Amino acid sequence: MIIDCHAHLVPPALLEAIRSQSANFPSVKPIEEGGSLGFCFAGNKPTRPVSKALSDLGARMQWLDANKIERQVVGGWLDMFGYEIPAEEGLRWSRLINRHLAEAAKEQPRFIPLATVPLQDGARAADALKEAHSQGFKGAMIGTQPKGKGGVLDDPSLLPFWEAANSLGSIVFIHPVFESGDDRVHDYGMANAVGRITDTLIAMSRLIYAGHVTRYANVRIVAGIGGAALPYVLGRLRRNYSLDKDKLDDPDAALAAMYYDTIVQDTRALRYLADVVGADRIMMGSDMPFPIGDSAPLKIVRETSFTDAERASVNGGLALKLFGL
Known part of the structure; x- marks a missing residue:
């Protein structure tokens, strides 16, 4: 089975529900634009509008067929997670998104949905995750910066x-947010090319040093974008750890415990990732429908120097086991 482990979906029915239920979310201002919606959360900077490709189910099925992909893991759209809004309202917002992701997956069984949770509040995020598992989700896709710009995933409140x-054995897919935390990347298209990498690298490095990856060993953490720059900077992470072992957790153990996608756009980088973490920790992904992703994700796997067994695992074997399909 060929499985794309990293994609995003905003079901059309979710947009209609947001329009009809806007009174239930006083901190969410929907912004009509070009027949779609953008959002302003708690008076913060407006998001981009939901692109047609995020919601066009017909085109999505055609793309999957053309690429011979049988199943696709879909999280929501990070811009919509709304970590800035008040916690109880955020819980209702996450429930609304999850309900429509679950319904989309029921109507189209090729989708494997990942829930969203209100990371602005650890207890409510836990409640949302438990509810999601009871509804058949295998885990959640979460953003790198809870509570808005500058938030950290190792915050004690989480x-x-x-x-x-x-306790649930959740898959937790960690994904960069639109605001990388560094205003220098907002030129030259660098928010996508570089900002996503630095954002993920910082968020994951904090989780590693805080000990979360090894302490919560039943969590199947997926580090998106090929683990960002983690494999390349492992030597420096290791050196930093050696200088303060009493306070930091072991980065080698953490990298060996996580999972990764293939969205690195270079066969040499993908092979290096496999050399560092093992090909048995890597899953093919597209980041569909975003242009910075990989529109032909099987190609890089085919052209990287994998064995046939490694290639089969990357293209779906690992995801098949991880998601219990």
Whole structure:
């Protein structure tokens, strides 16, 4: 089975529900634009509008068929997660998104949905994750910066979420957010080319050093974008760890415990990732429908120097086991 482990979906029915239920979300201002919606959360900077490709189910099926992909793991759209809004309202917002992702997957069984949770509040995020598992989700896709710009995933207030994920054996796919935390990347298209990498690298490095990856060993953490720059900077992470072992956790153990996608756009980088973490930790992904992703994700796997067994694992074997399909 060929499985794309990294994609995004905004079901059309979710957009209609947001329009009809806007009174239930006073901190969410929908912005009509070009027949779609953008959002302003708690008076913050408006998001981009939901692109047609995020919601066009017909075109999505055609793309999957053309690429011979049988199943696709879909999270929501990070711009929509709304970590800035008040916690109880955020829980209702996450439930609304999850309900429509679950319904989309029921109507189209090729989708494997990942829930969203209100990371602005650890206890409510735990509740949302438990509810999602009871509804058939295998885990959640979460953003790198809870509580808005500058938030950190090792925040002590998020321990209830990590504890719940550990007890449930959740898949937790960690994904960069639109605001990388560094305004220098907002020129030259660098928010996509570089900002996503630095954002993920910082978020993951904090989780590693804080000990979350090894402490919550039942959580199946997926580090998106090929683990960002983690494999390349492992030597420096290791050296930093050696200087302060009493306070930091082991980065080698953490990298060996996580999972990764193939969205690196260079066969040499993908082979290096496999050399560092093992090909048995890597899953083919597209980041569909975003242009910075990989529109032909089987190609890089085919052209990288994998064995046939490694290639079969990357293209779906690992995802098949991880998601219990």
